[in-house]
Amino acid sequence: MAEIPFPLPDLGEGLIEATVLEWLVAEGDQVERNQPLVEVETTKSALELPSPQSGKVLKVHGAPGDVIKVGDPLVVFEVPDDTAGIVGTVPREEAPKRRVRLSANLDDD
Amino acid sequence: MAMATGRHAGASAHHTVEGTDPGLNVQTFEPEDAAALPPVLLIHGFASSVALNWVQSGWVPALLDAGRRVIAVDLPGHGLSAAPEDVDSYSPSRIRADLLQIATDAGARPLVAGHPDSGLDVIGYSLGSRLAWEFGATQPTLVRRLVLGGPSSHDPLAEFDLAAAQRFLADGTPIADGSTSALVTMALASPESDMYALLSLVEAVKEEPFDAAEAVPRQPILIVAGEKDERAAGIEALRGLVPQAEVLLIPGRNHINAVTARAFKQAAIEFLAA
Numbered sequence: 037m038a039e040i041p042f043p044l045p046d047l048g049e050g051l052i053e054a055t056v057l058e059w060l061v062a063e064g065d066q067v068e069r070n071q072p073l074v075e076v077e078t079t080k081s082a083l084e085l086p087s088p089q090s091g092k093v094l095k096v097h098g099a100p101g102d103v104i105k106v107g108d109p110l111v112v113f114e115v116p117d118d119t120a121g122i123v124g125t126v127p128r129e130e131a132p133k134r135r136v137r138l139s140a141n142l143d144d145d
Numbered sequence: 146m147a148m149a150t151g152r153h154a155g156a157s158a159h160h161t162v163e164g165t166d167p168g169l170n171v172q173t174f175e176p177e178d179a180a181a182l183p184p185v186l187l188i189h190g191f192a193s194s195v196a197l198n199w200v201q202s203g204w205v206p207a208l209l210d211a212g213r214r215v216i217a218v219d220l221p222g223h224g225l226s227a228a229p230e231d232v233d234s235y236s237p238s239r240i241r242a243d244l245l246q247i248a249t250d251a252g253a254r255p256l257v258a259g260h261p262d263s264g265l266d267v268i269g270y271s272l273g274s275r276l277a278w279e280f281g282a283t284q285p286t287l288v289r290r291l292v293l294g295g296p297s298s299h300d301p302l303a304e305f306d307l308a309a310a311q312r313f314l315a316d317g318t319p320i321a322d323g324s325t326s327a328l329v330t331m332a333l334a335s336p337e338s339d340m341y342a343l344l345s346l347v348e349a350v351k352e353e354p355f356d357a358a359e360a361v362p363r364q365p366i367l368i369v370a371g372e373k374d375e376r377a378a379g380i381e382a383l384r385g386l387v388p389q390a391e392v393l394l395i396p397g398r399n400h401i402n403a404v405t406a407r408a409f410k411q412a413a414i415e416f417l418a419a
């Protein structure tokens with residue numbers, strides 16, 4: 037098994053942090069890619085962050101009301117080693133693209 | 146799971162209303178496994194958009210997962226819609242006419258007994274709730290069920306101090322009225338919205354302020370608001386007009402962050418599945 041951290045992604049608009057509103061998964065849960073993980077609120081809006089991958093939620097960071105900085109750990113996933121190898125080939129610079137996926141529906145016309 | 150894979154199919158047909166193309170951005174989303182239920186029209190709030198109010202908040206994925214076909218529209222001057230210069234383009238009655246045309250073009254058909262997928266369900270938030278209330282009241286043969294999120298019984302936009310807002314934008318003179326100041330702050334924070342279009346909308350709303358008693362929807366209604374939403378106080382006044390309505394208050398949430406609440410989505414999806 038390998039541990040994969042999911043930091044709070046770049047939310048755009050110069051936002052540097054978000055407040056946790058409510059966790060939609062708990063430690064130990066098995067989640068699918070795109071399954072809603074957590075509701076957060078920024079100074080501009082409230083949003084739901086979908087899971088970037090399938091796996092087991094090993095650790096969640098921040099209780100409701102806590103502020104998380106962009107780039108700080110939000111979730112740690114546990115995935116089988118073979119899956120981790122594949123994920124591990126994705127360069128770190130991919131992180132901002134996850135933000136795009138939140139609104140991908142708007143961008144593919 | 147369908148989730149965020151719903152594609153942007155665009156409007157299948159396109160018609161103008163009274164010869165004018167309002168230039169509104171329409172997005173339709175198709176579920177992988179469609180339920181035998183009507184499409185759902187989503188109407189966002191002031192200084193928000195389809196992206197903020199419905200996509201990033203998780204509403205569109207949740208509705209697609211529930212097998213619902215979704216029709217979402219950016220209001221004029223908001224999101225990816227055009228921002229016309231004339232105030233008439235922003236009048237609530239004009240917007241309702243445009244929504245009717247858009248829903249029809251997207252395939253919504255009048256209610257027919259025995260056809261569970263006929264008609265249209267509507268979810269509105271904030272200003273979108275006001276529009277949904279009026280839309281339901283004036284389109285009883287089309288609208289099946291209504292979900293009104295963060296509604297007001299009065300009209301915060303109608304009480305907006307337009308002159309003070311214009312002075313503030315021109316030279317920074319502070320705005321005395323708290324509600325006006327809060328709305329301007331919200332509008333300035335909205336990355337996609339055009340400030341002058343938003344003021345045109347306010348101007349148009351002042352000409353046609355919300356009068357909930359003027360046209361009352363008779364459909365089944367679910368009213369949802371954050372418990373800390375200062376507008377939630379007005380819900381009882383609305384309920385006096387629509388005794389059939391169910392009311393859900395979300396603990397700990399305010400007008401801004403009730404939008405994403407799971408409890409709101411679940412209640413709406415269950416209510417609209419009936």
